[in-house]
Amino acid sequence: MTSPRTRQRMVERLREEGIRDAVVLAAMGEIPRHIFVDEVLATRAYDDVSLPLGFGQTISAPFTVARMLELARGGNPIGKALEIGTGCGYQAAVLSRLAREVHTIERIAGLLGKARRCLRELRIVNVKVRHADGTAGFAGAGPFDAIVMAAAAPSIPPDLPQQLAIGGRLVMPVGTREQKLVLVVRGVEGFAETTLEVVNFVPLLAGITR
Numbered sequence: 003m004t005s006p007r008t009r010q011r012m013v014e015r016l017r018e019e020g021i022r023d024a025v026v027l028a029a030m031g032e033i034p035r036h037i038f039v040d041e042v043l044a045t046r047a048y049d050d051v052s053l054p055l056g057f058g059q060t061i062s063a064p065f066t067v068a069r070m071l072e073l074a075r076g077g078n079p080i081g082k083a084l085e086i087g088t089g090c091g092y093q094a095a096v097l098s099r100l101a102r103e104v105h106t107i108e109r110i111a112g113l114l115g116k117a118r119r120c121l122r123e124l125r126i127v128n129v130k131v132r133h134a135d136g137t138a139g140f141a142g143a144g145p146f147d148a149i150v151m152a153a154a155a156p157s158i159p160p161d162l163p164q165q166l167a168i169g170g171r172l173v174m175p176v177g178t179r180e181q182k183l184v185l186v187v188r189g190v191e192g193f194a195e196t197t198l199e200v201v202n203f204v205p206l207l208a209g210i211t212r
């Protein structure tokens with residue numbers, strides 16, 4: 003249930019469900035998702051469901067991760083990436099295969115130990131994990147070619163588009179009762195915003211916690 007074969011079946015399913023980016027599919031086929039979830043849930047790690055991580059948080063379903071990263075890439079390699087909402091570190095691990103340098107921010111300290119352990123176990127060295135409130139992004143490490151937010155905000159935090167490089171892409175869920183995925187692309191002249199499908203993420207919360 004946690005074998006490379008199971009992972010390949012997940013990749014086939016993602017392809018059938020409409021994920022087209024071969025680089026994203028290859029990365030999802032490479033990163034063992036089951037090590038990021040609790041042992042008792044490991045057999046369900048490759049099902050297309052979100053799973054509880056503790057602290058009231060969830061690991062996004064494989065399709066959601068693939069879709070976000072496909073949009074973030076826009077068909078091009080990513081130089082510097084920012085992820086807001088590390089959770090268990092799974093999406094950051096996949097992102098590490100798509101970007102040269104990944105910064106990921108999580109507000110719940112209790113989640114970070116496991117995330118760091120998993121990234122180390124996979125010998126991923128281009129992901130920097132930070133315990134902070136990511137609402138205002140991470141100006142110090144920008145500008146970013148991609149920003150991916152794994153928690154929903156009522157509107158786009160104004161600091162985030164500003165931290166995009168020219169050509170950079172921000173993907174995040176926006177909304178309260180109903181959320182939609184929003185893509186913002188920074189052009190030379192300004193920002194182009196596209197609203198996409200309905201999604202379901204945990205809310206972006208302010209402040210940090212143990």
Ligand code: SAH
Pocket residue numbers: 059060061062086087088089090091092093094107108109110113134135136137152153204205206207208209
């Ligand atoms: N990418 C994760 C998904 C985690 S769910 C994965 O692959 O597992 C979203 C995460 O966003 C939660 O862990 C939650 O604690 C975190 N989060 C919510 N608000 C945040 C904020 N303001 N700053 C940083 N992280 C936040």
